[in-house]
Amino acid sequence: MKKLKNIEELKDFRDKCAEKFSGPDKIRIIVGMATCGIAAGAGEVFDSIAGEVMKLGLGDKVTVVRSGCMGACHAEPTVEISIPGEESVLYGNIDSQRAKVLVKNHIMRNEVVTELVLEKAYETIS
Amino acid sequence: MCENKFAEEKFRELDGFIEKVGASEGNLIEILHKAQDLFGYLPKEVQLYVSRSLGISAAKVNGVVTFYSYFTEIPKGKHVISVCMGTACFVRGASDILVALEKKLGIKTGQTTKDGKFTIDSLRCVGACGLAPVVIADGKVHGRVEVDDLDNILVELESGVR
Amino acid sequence: MSTKKQLRIALKNCGVIDPENIEEYIARDGYMAIANILTEMTPEDVIEELKKSGLRGRGGGGFPTGLKLEFARKNKGKKKYIICNADEGDPGAFMDRSILEGDPHSILEAMVICGYAVGAGNGYIYIRAEYPLAIERLKIAIKQAYKYGLLGKNILGSGFSFDIELKYGAGAFVCGEETALINSIEGNRGEPHFKPPYPAEKGLWDMPTTVNNVETLANVPAIFNMGAEKFASIGTKTSKGTKVFALAGNVNNVGLVEVPMGTTLREIVFDIGGGITGGKGFKAVQTGGPSGGCIPVQFLDVPIDYESLREIGSMMGSGGMIIMDEDTCMVDIAKYYLEFTTDESCGKCTACRIGNKRLFEMLEKITEGKGTEEDLVKLKELGEIIKDTSLCGLGQSAPNPVLSTMKYFYNEYEAHVRDKICPAGICSSLTKFEINKDKCIGCTLCAKACPAACISGKVREPHEIDQDKCIKCGACYKACKFDAITKS
Ligand SMILES: Cc1cc2nc3c(=O)[nH]c(=O)nc-3n(C[C@H](O)[C@H](O)[C@H](O)COP(=O)(O)O)c2cc1C
Numbered sequence: 001m002k003k004l005k006n007i008e009e010l011k012d013f014r015d016k017c018a019e020k021f022s023g024p025d026k027i028r029i030i031v032g033m034a035t036c037g038i039a040a041g042a043g044e045v046f047d048s049i050a051g052e053v054m055k056l057g058l059g060d061k062v063t064v065v066r067s068g069c070m071g072a073c074h075a076e077p078t079v080e081i082s083i084p085g086e087e088s089v090l091y092g093n094i095d096s097q098r099a100k101v102l103v104k105n106h107i108m109r110n111e112v113v114t115e116l117v118l119e120k121a122y123e124t125i126s
Numbered sequence: 127m128c129e130n131k132f133a134e135e136k137f138r139e140l141d142g143f144i145e146k147v148g149a150s151e152g153n154l155i156e157i158l159h160k161a162q163d164l165f166g167y168l169p170k171e172v173q174l175y176v177s178r179s180l181g182i183s184a185a186k187v188n189g190v191v192t193f194y195s196y197f198t199e200i201p202k203g204k205h206v207i208s209v210c211m212g213t214a215c216f217v218r219g220a221s222d223i224l225v226a227l228e229k230k231l232g233i234k235t236g237q238t239t240k241d242g243k244f245t246i247d248s249l250r251c252v253g254a255c256g257l258a259p260v261v262i263a264d265g266k267v268h269g270r271v272e273v274d275d276l277d278n279i280l281v282e283l284e285s286g287v288r
Numbered sequence: 289m290s291t292k293k294q295l296r297i298a299l300k301n302c303g304v305i306d307p308e309n310i311e312e313y314i315a316r317d318g319y320m321a322i323a324n325i326l327t328e329m330t331p332e333d334v335i336e337e338l339k340k341s342g343l344r345g346r347g348g349g350g351f352p353t354g355l356k357l358e359f360a361r362k363n364k365g366k367k368k369y370i371i372c373n374a375d376e377g378d379p380g381a382f383m384d385r386s387i388l389e390g391d392p393h394s395i396l397e398a399m400v401i402c403g404y405a406v407g408a409g410n411g412y413i414y415i416r417a418e419y420p421l422a423i424e425r426l427k428i429a430i431k432q433a434y435k436y437g438l439l440g441k442n443i444l445g446s447g448f449s450f451d452i453e454l455k456y457g458a459g460a461f462v463c464g465e466e467t468a469l470i471n472s473i474e475g476n477r478g479e480p481h482f483k484p485p486y487p488a489e490k491g492l493w494d495m496p497t498t499v500n501n502v503e504t505l506a507n508v509p510a511i512f513n514m515g516a517e518k519f520a521s522i523g524t525k526t527s528k529g530t531k532v533f534a535l536a537g538n539v540n541n542v543g544l545v546e547v548p549m550g551t552t553l554r555e556i557v558f559d560i561g562g563g564i565t566g567g568k569g570f571k572a573v574q575t576g577g578p579s580g581g582c583i584p585v586q587f588l589d590v591p592i593d594y595e596s597l598r599e600i601g602s603m604m605g606s607g608g609m610i611i612m613d614e615d616t617c618m619v620d621i622a623k624y625y626l627e628f629t630t631d632e633s634c635g636k637c638t639a640c641r642i643g644n645k646r647l648f649e650m651l652e653k654i655t656e657g658k659g660t661e662e663d664l665v666k667l668k669e670l671g672e673i674i675k676d677t678s679l680c681g682l683g684q685s686a687p688n689p690v691l692s693t694m695k696y697f698y699n700e701y702e703a704h705v706r707d708k709i710c711p712a713g714i715c716s717s718l719t720k721f722e723i724n725k726d727k728c729i730g731c732t733l734c735a736k737a738c739p740a741a742c743i744s745g746k747v748r749e750p751h752e753i754d755q756d757k758c759i760k761c762g763a764c765y766k767a768c769k770f771d772a773i774t775k776s
């Protein structure tokens with residue numbers, strides 16, 4: 001990557017990045033990995049999800065992402081799944097076992113695992 | 127003798143670091159951080175070494191070392207158990223945990239057991255308030271700790287040695 | 289689902305993007321604010337826009353950010369500096385850490401914007417050494433920003449250059465105070481000095497400097513992306529935008545919340561926080577950390593902003609919000625904060641160094657059941673004197689936790705002093721655990737739970753506590769399933 005030289009280059013690059021991360025066939029599984037998440041075991045959860053995604057051959061469709069704090073520290077580790085065209089779903093109190101269930105049910109069968117859902121109680125400014 | 131050799135190596139590494147960041151007064155705190163990382167604490171000879179390397183008075187270095195609670199002039203035990211005494215942990219019973227731990231090890235916070243095995247520390251908020259009360263044993267964060275869990279934590283630490 | 293009470297501006301990318309990948313930040317319009325500014329706006333325009341937005345400092349003081357930048361712009365100096373205050377000393381607060389761990393590029397972008405506005409070419413982020421993950425992610429972010437030409441020389445071909453370096457704290461709360469922080473960056477003991485001169489005139493290496501809090505900065509790129517008017521349309525008359533709070537203590541949904549200014553405490557504690565743990569009663573909310581106060585139940589419906597919180601004896605502070613249930617002893621809490629401030633006083637002025645120590649000693653006496661009514665009068669008098677005569681904010685605000693709890697929970701102080709009881713059963717000298725022989729079935733659970741091994745008794749026979757050895761930890765009280773242990 002060479003340096004961006006002006007605003008046009010930045011805009012082009014932004015559009016390219018946006019396409020890369022949020023195309024219509026891009027499923028994102030986000031694992032909250034701030035200090036508290038990691039202390040609660042988010043590292044293992046991430047590995048478990050990444051492993052399951054590989055095992056089930058979902059590597060092309062699904063990106064597993066390490067993010068910062070999602071705000072629900074009381075329910076760490078937290079995982080958010082967003083499928084294009086659908087409302088994203090926030091899950092709490094995930095361990096490596098439950099992580100696999102999420103991948104199987106939510107991604108493979110498109111079934112929300114209701115008993116682990118946390119209410120997403122915020123809006124984001126655009 | 128073996129110890130000396132280690133020390134020499136550490137001083138050499140410290141030299142390298144000072145060269146990298148620059149031997150200026152503005153980098154004193156950063157250099158002391160590195161020195162404490164290397165030596166585990168900041169004994170007189172290390173402080174003197176830093177003062178000579180930067181060309182500033184030893185009194186100035188010592189003034190800085192004693193001002194900041196992160197720096198310590200006494201060596202710590204093999205294992206350090208820190209109880210978070212941040213407000214979130216405090217209102218969730220951290221002081222009970224600290225008192226129980228002090229009783230168990232027979233030392234006060236900041237002290238090290240005679241056999242040099244354990245040091246008790248208290249610190250303020252590691253940012254895992256959601257898991258309060260929090261105990262950090264040799265860097266590992268234990269959340270939602272109860273007095274009953276302390277034995278297990280101690281055993282885990284000791285068995286890690288062997 | 290309930291209507292959404294939270295609105296995210298400062299946290300808009302937190303928990304959404306991968307903080308270690310600049311491309312994700314850019315995909316969400318990252319660095320567009322600075323790009324637009326560098327191509328279309330003069331520094332004066334930038335300051336004007338920030339003033340219009342109404343953004344005020346989130347680090348505690350609430351000073352208008354645009355005005356602060358304007359001062360630094362107008363003051364002359366060979367060099368100028370932008371400092372990001374990431375010391376986050378309030379114990380139990382983790383807003384700034386979360387932003388740095390979740391969205392580090394927004395802070396870098398904001399610092400470049402401030403640098404352009406002020407005419408500064410260098411920025412420092414002063415971060416506490418206790419935040420290793422935030423440090424790591426910042427380092428990665430800085431490296432990436434340089435690589436893409438968004439930091440360093442000639443940013444986006446504009447001719448404007450800006451560098452950012454990290455500086456580390458070493459465990460001194462007072463270093464969060466801006467003049468102490470500057471001393472610390474210079475490699476000195478972190479002692480505050482008298483203001484004026486303010487950093488905007490004579491700051492780092494005596495040059496004009498602005499010190500801004502992490503959350504304040506996180507709002508800056510967002511303001512330029514959404515427009516100052518829109519930002520100013522959120523919040524109350526005097527306080528615009530949102531505030532991030534770290535909700536902790538005896539509340540069900542411990543976590544990070546961001547709400548529009550003017551939201552009530554009740555909405556935060558009960559609607560967002562899910563109420564008190566264990567179904568217990570609410571007693572108080574503490575805001576403002578060691579500088580703030582405890583807010584009792586009668587103020588739960590006050591819409592919060594900088595002014596309203598001050599009026600009820602607390603302050604906005606940086607955003608720590610500790611919820612306390614009915615089992616909390618307010619004298620004990622005041623003592624806790626005083627122990628903290630006594631410990632952290634830099635010792636430069638007598639009122640703070642000695643005065644707060646005396647306050648602490650008096651509180652200690654009271655919690656041990658040795659306090660007198662005279663002590664209560666003295667507490668208040670001395671507290672007021674310390675407030676008036678200390679040099680920096682630490683000393684000036686240290687008595688607040690005592691004064692506010694005395695104001696709203698005087699009966700608890702009286703109970704400790706007059707009746708020698710701790711109504712919440714917290715102060716151990718005033719509490720006693722006893723086993724009721726009639727109720728005890730001799731299950732031995734308590735004896736197993738006791739860390740001091742001071743409960744004796746045979747299986748299936750009533751047990752007994754050796755009061756001399758008991759450390760009053762309450763473990764037995766929690767362990768007994770037969771309500772046989774009383775706390776008094
Ligand atoms: C004792 C003391 C501690 C402080 N600690 C912090 C802190 O940890 N973080 C912070 O941003 N501001 C802290 N401040 C406030 C700073 O002095 C300063 O006002 C602030 O960083 C300015 O940024 P803002 O205008 O963006 O709020 C502290 C002030 C005092 C008196």
Ligand code: SF4
Pocket residue numbers: 462479480632633634635636637638640641678679680681682683684
């Ligand atoms: S008020 Fe306290 S912390 Fe502030 S300068 Fe004086 S002694 Fe130091």
Ligand code: SF4
Pocket residue numbers: 721737738739740741742743753754757758759760761762763764765
């Ligand atoms: S309060 Fe604690 S120390 Fe005292 S008897 Fe009960 S368990 Fe033992």
Ligand code: SF4
Pocket residue numbers: 723727728729730731732733734735750751767768769770771772773
């Ligand atoms: S736990 Fe309760 S019932 Fe059991 S021995 Fe102790 S006091 Fe008695």
Ligand code: FES
Pocket residue numbers: 210211212213214215216250251252253254255256258260379380381
């Ligand atoms: S108060 Fe203990 S982790 Fe924050």
